Amino acid sequence: MRTSTRIAGVLSGLALVLGGAAFTAPAAHADVSACINQVERELQGGEAPEAVRKACSVGYSGEHEECVSGLTKSGVTNGTAVSACKVSIQ
Template structure:
């Protein structure tokens, strides 16, 4: 194998590694922020449940809110968890912030 081919291969690997690590560092703040938003959404629903713990369907819908899919979040909370529409809309809005 030629030296130039080896150098090009090594540079390619290093470039890919740099991009991968850079992507992780850019994604880290968003991942760090998500649990607080999900928690705010879940807490809003739990207030309506008057102390009851939110079921898995509520947690799933609140995770959807973080992605920005408000309609899916609201329908998941109202249809899947039996939450009132007003509470669902407020919770999903909190989850998206």
């Protein structure tokens, strides 16, 4: 096999792999963002602190109770915390 053909094949495969990663990565971010946005709506335009971002990330990983606990410790009402954590795993 010629070197140029081999290089073209490797580059094509690499492009496919990286393209697939680009399509899957935003979906994970969107779920965490939805959780954060829900909390920010309660804060009426205020930006969510880092503790909220961490709690939403924990919620995305499937730890619903830990997510709710983290959000309520950050001053979010229980109702918003429960619904925001549900959104993070959908």
